[in-house]
Amino acid sequence: MKVAHAFELLCDYIRGAQLDGRAMRLDPLVREQIGKLAAQIEVGRQMMMHCAERVDAGETPLHDAAASKVYSGELMERFGEVALDILGMEGTLSEGSPGALLQGRIEQNLRHSLMWVISIGTNEIQRSLIAQRGLGLPR
Numbered sequence: 001m002k003v004a005h006a007f008e009l010l011c012d013y014i015r016g017a018q019l020d021g022r023a024m025r026l027d028p029l030v031r032e033q034i035g036k037l038a039a040q041i042e043v044g045r046q047m048m049m050h051c052a053e054r055v056d057a058g059e060t061p062l063h064d065a066a067a068s069k070v071y072s073g074e075l076m077e078r079f080g081e082v083a084l085d086i087l088g089m090e091g092t093l094s095e096g097s098p099g100a101l102l103q104g105r106i107e108q109n110l111r112h113s114l115m116w117v118i119s120i121g122t123n124e125i126q127r128s129l130i131a132q133r134g135l136g137l138p139r
Contacts, residue, residue, distance in 0.1 A: 003072070003079050004041050006109045009102050010034075010083055024086075033082050041079075044072050063134025066126040073113065073123060080110030 011034065017024040024030055047068040054061040083106045084091045095104030131137040 002112075003076050003109070004045070006079060006083075006105060007037060007041055009105060010086070013102055014086070030086055033086060037079060037082055040075055044068070044075050047071055063130045066129045067134070070123045070126045070130070076109065076113035080106065080113050084110070 014024045014030060014034065019027055019030070047064070051061050051065050051068050054064065087101055087106060090099055090101045091106040092110075093100035093104060094107050097104060100107070128139075132139060
């Protein structure tokens with residue numbers, strides 16, 4: 001999961017960064033946001049593992065895979081938003097820009113997250129698949 005790597009980079013940065021003269025890692029709002037992201041990333045990992053286990057068992061988990069795709073794409077968007085909330089405007093700087101945090105990877109991750117939501121079938125199409133095949137709802 002690409003977002004897990006970006007999350008680790010963000011956590012590494014936060015461990016050494018200062019916010020208003022205080023260690024960023026001690027800020028309760030930052031800690032809360034990081035904790036929520038950690039839980040959401042684990043949920044996404046578990047969803048992907050479940051799909052992989054079903055495929056290994058010879059099943060084709062279309063609606064589970066669709067749910068995992070929707071969740072993961074939206075998780076990438078949430079990660080980008082939270083990272084920007086924590087890092088501020090410097091998080092929007094691209095690789096090679098003076099002052100870019102984490103070599104511009106946060107900006108790149110947010111830009112790529114938009115592609116996840118619309119690639120491999122838009123989330124709306126995936127939700128229709130979940131409703132029809134997973135929940136047995138009519139078209």
